[in-house]
Amino acid sequence: xxxxxxxxxxAEFVLLGLSAHPKLDKTFFVLILAMYxxxxxxxxxxxxxxxxxSHLHTPMYFFLGNLSFLDVxxxxxxxxxxxxxxxxxxxxxxxxxxxxxxxxxxxMGATECVxxxxxxxxxxxxxxxxxxxxxxxxxAVYVPxxxxxxxxGGAASMVQTSLAIRLPFCGDNVxxxxxxxxxxxxxxxxxxxxxxxxxxxxxxxxxxxxPVLFISFSYVFILTTILxxxxxxxxxxxxxxxxxxxxxxxxxxxxxxxxxGKPKSKDPLGADKQDLADKLISLFxxxxxxxxxxxxxxxxxxxxxxxMRNLVVFQKPLT
Numbered sequence: 660x661x662x663x664x665x666x667x668x669x670a671e672f673v674l675l676g677l678s679a680h681p682k683l684d685k686t687f688f689v690l691i692l693a694m695y696x697x698x699x700x701x702x703x704x705x706x707x708x709x710x711x712x713s714h715l716h717t718p719m720y721f722f723l724g725n726l727s728f729l730d731v732x733x734x735x736x737x738x739x740x741x742x743x744x745x746x747x748x749x750x751x752x753x754x755x756x757x758x759x760x761x762x763x764x765x766x767m768g769a770t771e772c773v774x775x776x777x778x779x780x781x782x783x784x785x786x787x788x789x790x791x792x793x794x795x796x797x798x799a800v801y802v803p804x805x806x807x808x809x810x811x812g813g814a815a816s817m818v819q820t821s822l823a824i825r826l827p828f829c830g831d832n833v834x835x836x837x838x839x840x841x842x843x844x845x846x847x848x849x850x851x852x853x854x855x856x857x858x859x860x861x862x863x864x865x866x867x868x869x870p871v872l873f874i875s876f877s878y879v880f881i882l883t884t885i886l887x888x889x890x891x892x893x894x895x896x897x898x899x900x901x902x903x904x905x906x907x908x909x910x911x912x913x914x915x916x917x918x919x920g921k922p923k924s925k926d927p928l929g930a931d932k933q934d935l936a937d938k939l940i941s942l943f944x945x946x947x948x949x950x951x952x953x954x955x956x957x958x959x960x961x962x963x964x965x966x967m968r969n970l971v972v973f974q975k976p977l978t
Contacts, residue, residue, distance in 0.1 A: 676744035688745035701953030702727035708966035718801040730949035733767035757839040762820040770812025776870040782901040783877040914944040
């Protein structure tokens with residue numbers, strides 16, 4: 660009987676979204692929709708130019724194309740659900756759809772953590788070992804690096820989702836979030852989640868702490884090498900090749916660390932404000948960051964700007 664009740668209650672979840680702040684729904688719907696369209700357009704253009712322009716057939720732009728495709732997949736796994744939540748107060752979502760969306764979002768986020776680390780290694784080799792760069796970063800190396808990022812992210816998501824989906828949800832089925840964010844869902848389980856917590860901790864070390872340390876050490880060596888370049892023009896040119904990636908890394912990891920690292924309020928009134936702040940920060944992480952990536956790379960990279968100009972204006976064919 661208990662098992663049947665648990666199964667019945669877990670047939671669907673309710674996403675609160677901003678139902679406690681209905682006046683914000685229309686504003687945020689228009690804002691998020693506009694950002695989503697920019698994400699699709701900007702990242703699609705970046706993917707096209709990295710494929711069509713032979714001058715961009717290098718490891719750096721191959722990783723950039725993967726990052727753009729990743730951002731499209733990541734936002735598409737969550738933004739339509741977010742937009743629907745603004746139109747439908749207390750949006751319901753089936754059990755299977757909830758965990759499917761959870762898997763995709765977690766997989767894309769974990770993949771991006773690894774991919775940004777791979778891109779840092781590419782910039783390290785390009786700046787610190789330029790003569791050996793063609794050998795170290797050959798196609799036989801950088802393609803498996805990108806593939807391993809996707810496989811690692813998918814594997815981590817599979818583990819976390821499979822552990823979460825086995826939990827009984829026999830009580831409250833209201834998720835205080837826009838989407839089926841894994842931490843928000845785990846709060847609803849009516850069983851011991853210590854295994855999930857430990858597993859999440861290990862995953863955070865592997866996909867957050869290690870990549871951050873790796874990227875940090877890479878840029879220590881990169882900046883040290885750049886400062887040794889005698890000419891100011893040479894230093895500027897060397898730094899410009901990695902400034903876009905560094906900017907994306909700071910925004911991406913800065914938002915994650917702010918979202919999960921800030922202290923929790925113990926005051927009930929403060930907790931309500933904190934819940935709203937957490938939701939808005941998650942929107943920034945899930946929508947604004949993917950929108951900024953193509954803008955940052957197109958504004959700070961002459962090759963990308965030239966390729967985009969050729970694609971959009973058709974000044975000359977891409978070869």
